[in-house]
Amino acid sequence: MERSEEQWLTHLIRCHDKDLPDLRLLNSYYEGTQPLSYMAPELQQELQETVRQVVINWPRLVVDSVEERLDVEGFRFPKEPDSDDELWRIWQANDMDEQSQQGHLDALVMGRAYVVIGTREEDDRTPLVTVESALDMFAEFDPRTREVRAAVKRWSEEGEDGKVAHATLYLPDATSWWVREKGVWVEDPDHERDDHEIGEVMVEVLANRPRLKCPNGVSELVDVVPLSDAACKIATDMMVSAEYHATPRRVAFGFGEEDFVDANGRKVSAFSRIIGRMWATEKNRKTGQDGDGADVIQFSEASLGNFHETIKQLASLVASLSGMPPHFLGHATDNPASADGIRSAETRLVKRSERRQRGNGGTWERVNRKVMRLRDGVWNPDARSLETIWRDASTPTVAQVADAAVKKYVAKIVPLRQTREDLGYTQAQIDRMEEQDEQAAEDAMQRVLSGDLAALEAGPKPGLFDDAEPEPAGPVPVGG
Structure with a gap:
């Protein structure tokens, strides 16, 4: 049954509202504002503001360790050795260097983010591309083609009578804008609908770990959240123990309020009494007619070592599930790992990043x-x-990268351009180098033609190496 635009709008909003509580909870874990788990409400009420939750933000560490390795450097057509300058111009014009990182981050945290493509009124040669949060947007997939068949974006703006709800509906042949008036969605008269008739929804989904039955992706935090809750609970309990048990407790017998004074006879504060600074009194411990029966007993303090060991064990589980090296989670040994050992420990993390x-x-x-x-x-x-x-x-060292790149070039396995890409230079830097190579070659030829052989020998030589290859070729990319 074909849905009308209004039916599509209400259907997508209903689906989005169903997902929002889980999305907001996942977002709170990344931000470190999640609620405290495992603590009894009675204890929370008793402690109130005395001891606040200690947040060990492993979720952010897990996400950032992958996101930091997701950097787009260009796009290339088949059989073309260089990246496409025009696509990269449009990418830069839309600030996608920054927006793509934000999209990758949100996808890792909440399972997905969205990319919207539209026209730019002032420049029809530079389409508008924006990245949107899953908190504001929802898309539904076609079960046959697995392509997006409808999407909605929602936001609110301040109006004369309070906040006004707005929505944009994306369908295969049209994009329309809506506003909620008196509890009913109507088309926004301030926005002209776009009947582009392209046949595809101008929305794509950045899904993290999508599956055949779960095209919207899964959060990278699913496995880490229970362990993070446990660690925050243990760390908070440790602070409670430090407050009530780590400091030695004393019991004073035969003392009155006036007896808690310092060496100069001045009364000490309540903090000094609890912590146990020096007390002075004229009373003695003898009982009977000649004594006052005063006495002080001290209990042994509690050790916090059991909390430390529990947190270390939880950290090991997080490292195992997330593929992070142990040193990312603060595990240190007396004998530091070698460079090869560190790179070996990052193997799973690198492979996970390459999958993303x-x-x-x-x-x-x-x-x-x-x-x-x-x-x-x-x-x-x-x-x-x-x-x-x-x-x-x-994350190889600079010396290792340079050594491997030079050896492959000298052995004529790869051309000069590929060598420069392997060394980590950007496409713009490589283009500038090639222009300088060409200029140096032209200058050398002019010297040869003019017979100035001495100047030729003293002048710059073209290329990064003497036997530079004339035909460049591009790297093997990772992508669809």
């Missing part, structure tokens, strides 16, 4: 296909094989 690159690369390639469709007015068949270029997810 592959999945997100497919999304960015679909986004660029729609960008070109809006720019050119027709679908580009070559864009079906578009490739995303990612920065290396591993």
Whole structure:
């Protein structure tokens, strides 16, 4: 049964409202504002503001350790050695260097983020691309094609009578804007609908770990949240114990309020009494007619070592589930690990990051296909094989990278451009280097033609190495 636009709108909003509580909870874990778990309400009421929750924010560490390795460096058409300058111009014009990082981050935290493609009124050659949070947006997939068949974005603005709810509905042939008036959604008269008739929804989903039955993705925090709750509980209990048991407790017999004084006879504060600073009194411990029966007993303090060991065990479980090296979670040994040992410990994390690159690369390639469709007015068949270029997810040393790149170049395994890409230079830097190489070669040729051989020998030599290859070739990208 075909749904009307209003039916699509209400259906998508209902689905979004169902997901919002879980999305907000996951977001609170990343921000470190999650509620305290495992503590009895009676104890919370008793402690009140005396002891606040101690948050060990492992969820943020788990997410950031992957997100820091997801950097897009360009897009390339098939059989082209260089990245496409025009697609990179549009990428930069939309501040996608920053927005893509935010999208990757939200996808890792909440399972998904969204990318919206639209026209830019002031420049039809530069389509508008924005990244949206799952807290504001929801998309539904077609079960047959697994493509987005409808999406909605919601927000609120201050109006004369309070906040006014707005929504944008994205369908395969049209994008429309709506406003809620008197409890009913109506088309916003201030926005002209866009009947683009492209046949595809101008929305793509950045899904984290999508599955065949779960195309919207899964949060990277699912496995970590229970362990994080346990660690926060243990750390909070440790602070409660430090408050009530880590300081030695004393019991004073035969003392009155006037007896708690310092060496100069001045009364001590309540804090001094609890912590146990020096007390002075004229009373003695003898009983009977000659004594006052005064006495002080001290209990032994409690050890906090059991809390430390529990937190260490929980940290080991987090490292095991998330693929992070133990030293990321503060595990240190008397003998520091070697450089090779550290890189070996990061193997699972690197592979996990490369998997995210592959999945997100497919999304960015679909986004660029729609960008070109809006720019050119027709679908580009070559864009079906578009490739995303990612920065290396591993963390080798500069010396190792340089050594490996030079050896592959000298052995004529890779050309000069590939060598420069392996060394980590950006596409703009490589282009500038190649221009300088060409200029140096032209200058050398001019010297040869003019017979100035001495100047030729003293002048700069073209290329990074003497036997530079003339034909460049690009890197093997990670992407759809």
